[in-house]
Amino acid sequence: xxxxxxxxxxxxxxxxxPASQLTTGVLDSEARELSGSHILCEALVRExxxxxxxxxxxxxxxxxxxxxxxxxxHHVLVRHEQGAAHAADGYARAxxxxxxxxxxxxxxxxxxxxxxxxxxxxxxxxxxxxxQVARPFIGRDAFQETDVLxxxxxITKHNFLVPRVEDLADIVHEAFQLARSGRPGPxxxxxxxxxxxxxxxxxxxxxxxxxxxxxxxxxxxxxxxGAAQLIAAxxxxxxxxxxxxxxxxxxxxxxxxxxxxxxxxxxxLLGLSAFPETHPLAIGxxxxxxPAHVNRAIGIADLVIGVGLRFDDRVTGKVSEFxxxxxxxxxxxxxxxxxxxxxxxxxxxxxxxAALNALVEAIEPGDHRAWINEIRDWxxxxxxxIAAIPRDTTSPDPISIIEAIHAETQGEAIIVTDVGQxxxxxxxxxxxxxxxxxxxxxxxxxxxxALPAAMGVKMGMPxxxxxxxxxxxxxxxxxxxxxxxxxxxxxxxxxxxxxxxLGMVRQWQQFFHSRNYSETPISGPDYVQLAAAYGLKGIRVxxxxxxxxxxxxxxxxxxx
Amino acid sequence: MEEEGTVIxxxxxxxxxxxxxxxxxxxxxxxxxxxxxxxxxxx
Numbered sequence: 188x189x190x191x192x193x194x195x196x197x198x199x200x201x202x203x204x205p206a207s208q209l210t211t212g213v214l215d216s217e218a219r220e221l222s223g224s225h226i227l228c229e230a231l232v233r234e235x236x237x238x239x240x241x242x243x244x245x246x247x248x249x250x251x252x253x254x255x256x257x258x259x260x261h262h263v264l265v266r267h268e269q270g271a272a273h274a275a276d277g278y279a280r281a282x283x284x285x286x287x288x289x290x291x292x293x294x295x296x297x298x299x300x301x302x303x304x305x306x307x308x309x310x311x312x313x314x315x316x317x318x319q320v321a322r323p324f325i326g327r328d329a330f331q332e333t334d335v336l337x338x339x340x341x342i343t344k345h346n347f348l349v350p351r352v353e354d355l356a357d358i359v360h361e362a363f364q365l366a367r368s369g370r371p372g373p374x375x376x377x378x379x380x381x382x383x384x385x386x387x388x389x390x391x392x393x394x395x396x397x398x399x400x401x402x403x404x405x406x407x408x409x410x411x412x413g414a415a416q417l418i419a420a421x422x423x424x425x426x427x428x429x430x431x432x433x434x435x436x437x438x439x440x441x442x443x444x445x446x447x448x449x450x451x452x453x454x455x456l457l458g459l460s461a462f463p464e465t466h467p468l469a470i471g472x473x474x475x476x477x478p479a480h481v482n483r484a485i486g487i488a489d490l491v492i493g494v495g496l497r498f499d500d501r502v503t504g505k506v507s508e509f510x511x512x513x514x515x516x517x518x519x520x521x522x523x524x525x526x527x528x529x530x531x532x533x534x535x536x537x538x539x540x541a542a543l544n545a546l547v548e549a550i551e552p553g554d555h556r557a558w559i560n561e562i563r564d565w566x567x568x569x570x571x572x573i574a575a576i577p578r579d580t581t582s583p584d585p586i587s588i589i590e591a592i593h594a595e596t597q598g599e600a601i602i603v604t605d606v607g608q609x610x611x612x613x614x615x616x617x618x619x620x621x622x623x624x625x626x627x628x629x630x631x632x633x634x635x636x637a638l639p640a641a642m643g644v645k646m647g648m649p650x651x652x653x654x655x656x657x658x659x660x661x662x663x664x665x666x667x668x669x670x671x672x673x674x675x676x677x678x679x680x681x682x683x684x685x686x687x688x689l690g691m692v693r694q695w696q697q698f699f700h701s702r703n704y705s706e707t708p709i710s711g712p713d714y715v716q717l718a719a720a721y722g723l724k725g726i727r728v729x730x731x732x733x734x735x736x737x738x739x740x741x742x743x744x745x746x747x
Numbered sequence: 748m749e750e751e752g753t754v755i756x757x758x759x760x761x762x763x764x765x766x767x768x769x770x771x772x773x774x775x776x777x778x779x780x781x782x783x784x785x786x787x788x789x790x
Contacts, residue, residue, distance in 0.1 A: 474776055476768065482777050483777060502776075504773070504774055504775050504776035505773055505774055576782060576784055576787050577784065577787070579761055582759065584761075588760075673752075678753060678754075679754075683757050683758060686760050697763075699772075715757060718755040723755060725756070728756060728757065728758045741751060
C-alpha cells in the first residue's frame, strides 16, 4: 500500500555519506554536510530518542534508508500506523518522555490520525514524523499526497511542514520542546521527500534557533492566598485529582496537601493512580460510572478543588447541576481550561506540582473527619445493598477477574485498558496504589488503543509487569499488533472480557433505546487458536473457579 | 533463559453484565441508575 515509485525526478538528490562521516548515534561538535534524512536521525538522537514506532513507504524511504546507520534508534515495525501512534502514546504516558511515531505520506499519515487525536485529548507528548511528496509535487494530487497539516491541525498541539533542509534540525528540536512543555500534546513534522534527500551542513552543537514562549509554571501568590481562604472556610470540601497530577508527577505533593487539609480525594478516570486508593482519604472515581457515594458527595460539597483536570462531561454530567453548592478552585497549567466548563471562584494557572506545593505552605491543618465519615457511611450502605443482590455465580465475573489481576500483581503492574465496560470495571475494582499505573484512552475513548499502547508501555518500562484489559470488540480493532509483540519478544498479559457484545453500547441500548440491540452482538475469532497463529500462548476461561488459576498461571518457555 | 512471552486469556463472561451505577447522558450525576435485583449485573 505504501510503496510508490511515481516520483522519479528528485531535486538535489544526495548520496548517502560515507560511513566515516556518520555519527551512528554519537554526537560530535563539528559541522558536516548531511542529507535531510541523516539530519533527522541526528536530531532524534540528540533529543534522546531510543524508540520509534513506524511503517515505511514511498515518501519516507530516505529516512528509513538513513535509519540503518543509527543503531541507537530502535525502530519497531508495527503492522498498522494507528498502532504506531498508540504505541508512542503508551510509551510517553508510562515514561514521561516524548513518544515518536513515523509514517509515510497519504494513507500512512492518515492512519496516524486516530492515535494523534487520542494523544491530543489526553495531553500526551508525541512527535509524529510523516513523509510528504516532494515539494514540486505538493498540491498536484500526487500519488499518496494528503494535506496532513490540514488534516491534523485540530488534533495536534502544532504541526510543521519542513520548507527547507536547513530548517529541519531546528524544527525537530522545537517539536520536541512543544510536545513536552506546558500542557503536553502531539506535534507532527511533515518532511517532503526531496527535503530528506537534500544536503546541508549540520551543526549538532548549535542550539535550536527559536523557542516559543514558556508556559506559566508557578502559581500566582494572590490566587494561592484566595484558595487558602476558601479551603479554611469550607465544611464539605473535596479534592478532585485529574491527569495533570500524573503528568506533573505531583504524587507526593497531592498526598501532602490532602493530608494536611484533611480533605477527601476523588480521582477522575485519567487521574486514577495519582493517589493511593488504600489511603483513608481516597473515596473513588466521579461521574457517569462513579460509585454513588462519590457523586452524592459532589452533590452536597461546598468546595471542589480541581487539580489538573478539565471538568470533562463524563465527570460533570449535566453541568448546571454539577457540584451545585460548591465553589470551585481550578488548578491547571492550561489557561484556556479556566471557566471553560465550570466557572472557577479561584483559577490557578500553574503546574500541578508547583500549585500543590504552594497550597501546602499556605493552608492551616484541617479537620473534616465528620464529613469523611458521612461519605464512608454512604459507601458502606451502598456496598451492603449491592452485596445482598443475588447473582449468577457460574461464569467468570468481571469484578472477580479484575480483583484476581490485582491480587496477582499486588498493584505493581501497569494496567492498560481499552474502552468500554471492561474499562469501567477495571477503573473501579483494581486498587490503584502505584503512581501512574493506569493507562487508558479517556478523552477520545479510542477502542483499539490498549494493545498497541501496552507495547509502548512495556518497551518503556521493561521491568514492570504490563496487563491489557480489553473487550472483545476493541481487541479486534488492532489485533494485528500481536505480530509486533511477538516480533519484539515482549511479555504482556492480555485479558479479554469476552461477552459477545459491544457491551457498553449494548448497555446504553438496554437503558435508553428500548433494548433494541442494533448491531451490538459481535463475533470473534477463537482467541486461543489466534494466539497460536501468532506464535503466542492462549487460554480460554469459562468458569468462575478457573479465574484465579488462569491469572496466576505461568507460561515459561525457553528462548535462546 | 526463560521468558513468558505475550499471553492471551479469553475470559468468557456473562453476555449481559452491566456497569453500575450509570448516569444517563445529560443527567445530573446524582441521578444514578443503580443496580437492583431486577437489573442485576456486575457492579
